[in-house]
Each structure stands twice: as C-alpha cells, then as structure tokens.
Amino acid sequence: MQIDIKTHAHSQMIDITSQVRQLVKKSNVQNGLVHIFSMHTTAAITINDNADHAVEEDILNSINKVIPWDDQFKHMEGNSAAHIKGSLFGPSEIIPLENGSLVLGTWQGIFFCEFDGPRDRQVNVKIQADS
Ligand code: ZN
Numbered sequence: 001m002q003i004d005i006k007t008h009a010h011s012q013m014i015d016i017t018s019q020v021r022q023l024v025k026k027s028n029v030q031n032g033l034v035h036i037f038s039m040h041t042t043a044a045i046t047i048n049d050n051a052d053h054a055v056e057e058d059i060l061n062s063i064n065k066v067i068p069w070d071d072q073f074k075h076m077e078g079n080s081a082a083h084i085k086g087s088l089f090g091p092s093e094i095i096p097l098e099n100g101s102l103v104l105g106t107w108q109g110i111f112f113c114e115f116d117g118p119r120d121r122q123v124n125v126k127i128q129a130d131s
Contacts, residue, residue, distance in 0.1 A: 001027075001125045007117035011064060013046075013056040016123065017109040020095075021102060023125050030100045032129040037092040039124060042082035042116035044089030050109025063088075082116035089113050097127065 003019045016036075024034060038045050049055040063085055073080035093110060096103040104110075112123055 001127070003112075003123040003125060005112050005121040005123060007112075007114035007119055007121060009114065010117055011060045012114040012117055013048075013060060013111040014114065015050045015109050016112050017050060017102075017104070020110055020125060024097060024100070024102065024127060027127045029097060029127050029129045032097045032127060034095045034097050034102060035092060035124075035126040035128065036095070036110060037124045037126070038086075038112065039122050040086070040091075040119075042079055042086050043119075043121055044086045044091060044113040044115070045093045045123070046089050046111050046113055047093050047095075047104070047108050048111060049107045050111070051107050056111070079116045085113070085115040 001023045003016055005014060005016070007014065020034065020036060036045050048059065067081045067084050069081045071081065075083065095110070112121065114121065
C-alpha cells in the first residue's frame with residue numbers, strides 16, 4: 001500500500017498518522033507490525049509529538065542549524081544537506097499493531113519529513129499480520 005504526499009515547503013514535517021490508520025483499518029489486520037517506508041534519499045520518516053506544531057518547527061529549525069544547506073559539500077546536485085538529514089532521521093519506522101490499533105504513545109504521531117521540497121513523494125506501508 002502507498003501514501004502519496006505532495007510537499008509544499010523546502011523543509012516540512014507532515015503528520016501521516018491518520019492515513020496510516022486508514023490503511024490499517026482497510027487491511028483488517030488486528031495484530032502484527034506496520035512498516036512505514038519512505039522511498040526517497042532526501043526525505044525520512046520519524047515519530048514525534050503531533051499535539052503541538054511548535055515541536056515540528058523546533059525540530060526543523062534545529063536540524064537546519066546542525067546541517068546547513070551550504071557547507072562546501074561535494075555532491076553535484078547541491079542537496080547534500082537533505083541527503084544527510086534523510087540518513088540521520090532514517091527512511092522507516094515500525095509500529096506494533098494490537099487489536100486493530102497502532103501502539104503509539106499519547107503524544108506520538110508519524111511524520112513524513114521533507115528535506116528537499118516541494119516535491120511529490122511516496123510512502124510505502126506494509127502491514128504484516130502475526131502468524
Ligand atoms: Zn542529491
């Protein structure tokens with residue numbers, strides 16, 4: 001299964017928790033694992049606070065300070081900062097599924113992280129039932 005995402009900013013965190021929940025519901029799987037995978041080298045998947053949007057801003061502001069866009073990188077495409085952020089955050093997350101619900105903490109949400117937008121992006125979601 002796939003989630004299509006259109007990003008609108010150069011750096012952006014997009015809450016995809018509700019889309020993942022919809023795919024889980026559609027699958028009818030009650031117990032297992034949900035694997036969420038970004039098919040891109042300049043984007044990532046992370047889990048963090050989705051109650052206060054200021055957290056997303058703080059994360060992006062901080063990571064942009066740690067890895068500035070211009071830092072004498074060698075990659076010809078000129079977007080090495082986005083590649084580095086993508087690797088630091090990582091391309092995927094695995095979430096347990098119990099009784100049809102994602103096992104997430106109260107404040108946890110699933111985010112697609114754009115580091116070189118705006119672009120059209122795809123996230124693969126694999127739901128594996130317990131055997
Ligand atoms: Zn590149």
